[in-house]
Amino acid sequence: MKIADTILDLIGNTPLVKLHKVTEGISATVLVKLEYLNPGGSSKDRIATRIIDAAERDGHLLPGGTIVEPTSGNTGVGLALVAQQRGYKCVFVLPDKVGEDKRNVLTAYGAEIVVTPTSVAPDDPESYYSVSDRLAREIPGAFKPNQYSNPNGPLSHYESTGPEIWRDTDGTVTHFVAGVGTGGTITGTGRYLREVSNDAVRIIGADPEGSVYSGGSGRPYLVEGVGEDFWPGAYDPAVPHEIIAVSDADSFAMTRRLALEEGILVGGSSGMAVVAALRAAKDLPADAVVVVLLPDGGRGYLGKIFNDGWMRSYGFSNAPAGHTVADLLR
Numbered sequence: 111m112k113i114a115d116t117i118l119d120l121i122g123n124t125p126l127v128k129l130h131k132v133t134e135g136i137s138a139t140v141l142v143k144l145e146y147l148n149p150g151g152s153s154k155d156r157i158a159t160r161i162i163d164a165a166e167r168d169g170h171l172l173p174g175g176t177i178v179e180p181t182s183g184n185t186g187v188g189l190a191l192v193a194q195q196r197g198y199k200c201v202f203v204l205p206d207k208v209g210e211d212k213r214n215v216l217t218a219y220g221a222e223i224v225v226t227p228t229s230v231a232p233d234d235p236e237s238y239y240s241v242s243d244r245l246a247r248e249i250p251g252a253f254k255p256n257q258y259s260n261p262n263g264p265l266s267h268y269e270s271t272g273p274e275i276w277r278d279t280d281g282t283v284t285h286f287v288a289g290v291g292t293g294g295t296i297t298g299t300g301r302y303l304r305e306v307s308n309d310a311v312r313i314i315g316a317d318p319e320g321s322v323y324s325g326g327s328g329r330p331y332l333v334e335g336v337g338e339d340f341w342p343g344a345y346d347p348a349v350p351h352e353i354i355a356v357s358d359a360d361s362f363a364m365t366r367r368l369a370l371e372e373g374i375l376v377g378g379s380s381g382m383a384v385v386a387a388l389r390a391a392k393d394l395p396a397d398a399v400v401v402v403l404l405p406d407g408g409r410g411y412l413g414k415i416f417n418d419g420w421m422r423s424y425g426f427s428n429a430p431a432g433h434t435v436a437d438l439l440r
C-alpha cells in the first residue's frame with residue numbers, strides 16, 4: 111500500500127519531465143520540474159509548510175492562531191491549505207482588482223478575505239499593506255508570514271527543491287533556471303545546487319523585462335508572480351550567475367506552445383522560465399542537463415493567456431493557436 115496520511119505529506123517530490131518539441135535544434139537535455147502537481151497547485155505549498163513549521167517552533171503561532179498576509183496568489187493557497195490542516199484561521203488582504211475565481215479558491219479552504227481598493231498609495235491607511243499590518247497588530251494571536259522577507263521561504267527550497275533535483279538527475283544537472291518573484295526559489299534551490307556540486311551547477315534567473323532583477327525600474331509587465339519593483343530580503347543576488355530578461359510576448363507565446371506541443375498546461379511565469387532556459391541552452395553541448403522549475407499550472411490563466419480576445423487586446427496577436435475546424439476540413 112502507498113497511502114499518504116494527510117494531504118500535506120504530498121507536498122514536494124514533484125516530477126521532472128523532458129521537453130521534446132520546443133527544444134528543436136538544441137542538443138542539451140532540457141527537463142522541467144512540475145510544481146503544479148503540489149496539492150495546492152504551486153511551488154508555494156513548500157514555503158507555506160516551512161514558514162508555518164518555523165512559526166510554531168518559535169512560538170509566533172500558537173494553537174488557534176490566525177495567519178494574516180497580503181496575498182492573492184499561490185502563497186495564499188499554500189498557507190490556506192496548511193492552516194486548514196493545522197487548525198489555524200487565515201485572513202488574506204487582497205486588492206479589489208483580484209478576480210472572483212482567485213478569491214473563491216481561498217474561501218474554499220476556509221480563509222477569510224478582506225478586499226481593499228487598488229487605486230490608493232501603499233502608505234494610505236486603506237491600502238492592502240496598511241490594512242494587513244493593522245489586522246496583524248489588532249487580531250489576538252495573529253502571525254504575519256511576510257513571504258518577501260521570511261528566510262524560511264528560501265530555506266524550504268534549500269531543503270526540498272534543491273535536493274530533489276540533485277537526487278532525480280543523479281547529480282548530472284549542469285544548469286538550473288527559475289523565475290524570480292520573492293527570489294526564494296532561485297536563492298534556496300540555487301544555493302543548494304551550487305554547494306552540492308562544488309559550484310559546478312550554473313544558476314540562471316528569469317525575469318520579466320522591466321523588473322529590477324534584470325536592471326529595470328519596475329515598469330509594468332503582465333506575467334504574474336515574477337519580477338519586482340523593490341529588492342526583497344528573500345532574494346540573495348549572489349546566488350544566480352546570470353539573469354535573463356524575457357518579454358511578455360515571448361513568455362505568453364511559449365506558455366501556449368508548452369500546452370500545444372508538450373501537453374504541459376502551465377502559467378505565464380513557466381513560459382518565461384522556459385524561454386530563458388532555451389536561450390541559455392542554445393549553444394550547450396549534448397551532455398548538458400538544464401532543469402527548469404515551472405511554478406504553477408495554467409488553469410488560473412484560462413481567461414488571460416489562453417484567451418484569444420484577452421491576448422489580442424494587449425497586442426499579442428501572433429500567439430500560437432491550435433487547429434480550426436476549417437483547417438481540418440481543407
Ligand code: PMP
Pocket residue numbers: 183184185289290291292293294295296334335336377379380405406
Ligand atoms: N511564478 C509564480 C506563478 C509565482 O506565484 C511565484 C511566486 N511569487 C514565482 C513564479 C516566483 O517564485 P519566488 O517567489 O520563489 O521567486
